[in-house]
Amino acid sequence: MTDSYLRYPHLHGDLVTFVAEDDVWLAPIDGGRAWRVSADQAGASSPRFSPDGSQLAWTSWRDVEPEVHLAPTDGGPSRRLTYWGDVNTEVIGWAGDGSVLATSSVGQPSIRRSWVHEIAADGSGSRRLSYGPVGGLAFGPDGAVLLLGAFSREPAWWKRYRGGTAGKLWLDADGDGEFVRFQAELDGNLSAPMWVGDRLAFLSDHEGVADLYSCAPDGTDLRRHQVPGEFYARNATTDGTRVIFHRAGRLWLVDGLDAEPRELDVRLGGRAAPARPTRCGPPTSWARSAPTTAGGAARSRCAAPSTGSPTATARSGCSPPSRACGPGCRARSASRSSGSPTPTARTRWRSRRSTGSPRARRRGGSGPGSWAGCSSWPRPRTAGASRSPPTTAGCCWSTLPPASCARSPAARTATRATSRSPPTPAGWPGRTRGRSRCGTSGWPAPPTCP
CATH class of the missing domain: 2.120.10.60 (Tricorn protease N-terminal domain)
Structure with a gap:
C-alpha cells in the first residue's frame, strides 16, 4: 500500500x-x-x-x-x-x-x-x-x-x-x-x-x-x-x-x-521527492523553551511551527535548546502556532519559570547564562546585562535550579523574605525582580561557556 x-x-x-x-x-x-x-x-x-x-x-x-x-x-x-x-x-x-x-x-x-x-x-x-x-x-x-x-x-x-x-x-x-x-x-x-x-x-x-x-x-x-x-x-x-x-x-x-x-x-513506481530525514534547527523549529520537573534525563523535542505537534527528537539530529538543569529536571521545547519565530521572537526562547526581569532577559548580555558566549544559537541584536540565573549544565539558557529546593517550605519562606534581592554568585550582575526558588542557598556557580 x-x-x-x-x-x-x-x-x-x-x-x-x-x-x-x-x-x-x-x-x-x-x-x-x-x-x-x-x-x-x-x-x-x-x-x-x-x-x-x-x-x-x-x-x-x-x-x-x-x-x-x-x-x-x-x-x-x-x-x-x-x-x-x-x-x-x-x-x-x-x-x-x-x-x-x-x-x-x-x-x-x-x-x-x-x-x-x-x-x-x-x-x-x-x-x-x-x-x-x-x-x-x-x-x-x-x-x-x-x-x-x-x-x-x-x-x-x-x-x-x-x-x-x-x-x-x-x-x-x-x-x-x-x-x-x-x-x-x-x-x-x-x-x-x-x-x-x-x-x-x-x-x-x-x-x-x-x-x-x-x-x-x-x-x-x-x-x-x-x-x-x-x-x-x-x-x-x-x-x-x-x-x-x-x-x-x-x-x-x-x-x-x-x-x-x-x-x-x-x-x-517512484517518488518525485524521496522521503529522507530532515534536520530541524532552532530558527525554524523552536519558539520557546520551558523546563519541567517530571524527572528523567534531559530531553527536547522539535515541534511543527503550525501545529505544535512533535515531529522529531534529539536522537534524529535536532539540537535541544535547553540542557539539564539539575537532578530531576528536564526540558522540552514548544513551538509557536504562528510559524517560524522572527529575530525578535528568538530572544524569547527562555524558561517561563526562570527568575529575572523579562525585559532584561530579552536584552541578553555577556555574562554567564546569557547568549553572548554561545556560538551555536542566535544572539540578540542588542547588548546589555542579563539578569537571568545561570544554568547548572550546558550554556546560554535560563533554567530552573534543582527541583528539590523549590519544594522546601523553609526555602519558600526564605524566598519571600529575600525575593527583592536574591543572592547571586560572584560575577553575576544586577538585581533580580523575580523570586528565587532556592531561598538563601544561592544559585550554583555558573558553568564556563564555550
Missing part, C-alpha cells in the same frame, strides 16, 4: 488512472505498481480515458491556468488542446465521437456560469453545447442526459453544506431537451452524476457522510453503496458498468451496483 494520496480516478478495461504527487498515473485495475503518464510536477486533475482507451485527457496547471491536455495511454508527450486562460476549466469526460468534454466559464461574464464544451482531440477547435450553465454531465441510453447544477462543489469541499449552490441534479429521460429536477427530496449536496447500466448513480451527503448512491431512472429504489468509516467518498467516475472513487486518498472500486466496494492496492 502506498503512502501517497491518490485522487481523481477513472478506469477503462484493465487499467485505472489517477492523480498523485501532481502527476497523472496509470496502474492495473487489480492493483500493483503504477507508472507515470505525465511528469510536469504541476497541478493536475480529472484524467479521463477516451472511449477506446487509447488516449488520456486531463486538466493541467502546467501553464499557470488550468487547460486541457491530451496524451496517448501507451506513452508519449502530451499536447495542450485549449488556450482559454479560465480558472474554471475542467475535463469531465469524452463524447461518443471522440471529442473531449470540459466545463469552462470562458467568454462568460461570471465564473459561476460554466458551460460544457466539446474539444476536438486533434486540436482543431471546440464548440459550446446548449445545455446552459452546468457543473457535470452524463449521457444515458436513447439520448437521456443527466446534468449537475452549475458552480456546485463536491460534498467534501464543504461538508454538510445546504446553501443555494448545493449540487442539484436535472434529468432529461427522453432526450427531448426538457429537464426536470431529479431526487429533489434529498436534503443534501449531490455531485458526480453517472449513468451505470440502467441505473443512475451519484454522490450525496444527505445522511451525514458522502457515499455512493444509485437509483432507477424514475427515482425509485434508492440504494447506498457504503464504505464503513467517517471519510467522504469523492470524485466518483464510471466506465458504464463499474464505479471507482477515492476515499481518504485510497481507491475503491465497485465492480457492479450489486457488489460491495473493494479497495485497490496500488503502489507508486
Whole structure:
C-alpha cells in the first residue's frame, strides 16, 4: 500500500488512472505498481480515458491556468488542446465521437456560469453545447442526459453544506431537451452524476457522510453503496458498468451496483521527492523553551511551527535548546502556532519559570547564562546585562535550579523574605525582580561557556 494520496480516478478495461504527487498515473485495475503518464510536477486533475482507451485527457496547471491536455495511454508527450486562460476549466469526460468534454466559464461574464464544451482531440477547435450553465454531465441510453447544477462543489469541499449552490441534479429521460429536477427530496449536496447500466448513480451527503448512491431512472429504489468509516467518498467516475472513487486518498472500486466496494492496492513506481530525514534547527523549529520537573534525563523535542505537534527528537539530529538543569529536571521545547519565530521572537526562547526581569532577559548580555558566549544559537541584536540565573549544565539558557529546593517550605519562606534581592554568585550582575526558588542557598556557580 502506498503512502501517497491518490485522487481523481477513472478506469477503462484493465487499467485505472489517477492523480498523485501532481502527476497523472496509470496502474492495473487489480492493483500493483503504477507508472507515470505525465511528469510536469504541476497541478493536475480529472484524467479521463477516451472511449477506446487509447488516449488520456486531463486538466493541467502546467501553464499557470488550468487547460486541457491530451496524451496517448501507451506513452508519449502530451499536447495542450485549449488556450482559454479560465480558472474554471475542467475535463469531465469524452463524447461518443471522440471529442473531449470540459466545463469552462470562458467568454462568460461570471465564473459561476460554466458551460460544457466539446474539444476536438486533434486540436482543431471546440464548440459550446446548449445545455446552459452546468457543473457535470452524463449521457444515458436513447439520448437521456443527466446534468449537475452549475458552480456546485463536491460534498467534501464543504461538508454538510445546504446553501443555494448545493449540487442539484436535472434529468432529461427522453432526450427531448426538457429537464426536470431529479431526487429533489434529498436534503443534501449531490455531485458526480453517472449513468451505470440502467441505473443512475451519484454522490450525496444527505445522511451525514458522502457515499455512493444509485437509483432507477424514475427515482425509485434508492440504494447506498457504503464504505464503513467517517471519510467522504469523492470524485466518483464510471466506465458504464463499474464505479471507482477515492476515499481518504485510497481507491475503491465497485465492480457492479450489486457488489460491495473493494479497495485497490496500488503502489507508486517512484517518488518525485524521496522521503529522507530532515534536520530541524532552532530558527525554524523552536519558539520557546520551558523546563519541567517530571524527572528523567534531559530531553527536547522539535515541534511543527503550525501545529505544535512533535515531529522529531534529539536522537534524529535536532539540537535541544535547553540542557539539564539539575537532578530531576528536564526540558522540552514548544513551538509557536504562528510559524517560524522572527529575530525578535528568538530572544524569547527562555524558561517561563526562570527568575529575572523579562525585559532584561530579552536584552541578553555577556555574562554567564546569557547568549553572548554561545556560538551555536542566535544572539540578540542588542547588548546589555542579563539578569537571568545561570544554568547548572550546558550554556546560554535560563533554567530552573534543582527541583528539590523549590519544594522546601523553609526555602519558600526564605524566598519571600529575600525575593527583592536574591543572592547571586560572584560575577553575576544586577538585581533580580523575580523570586528565587532556592531561598538563601544561592544559585550554583555558573558553568564556563564555550
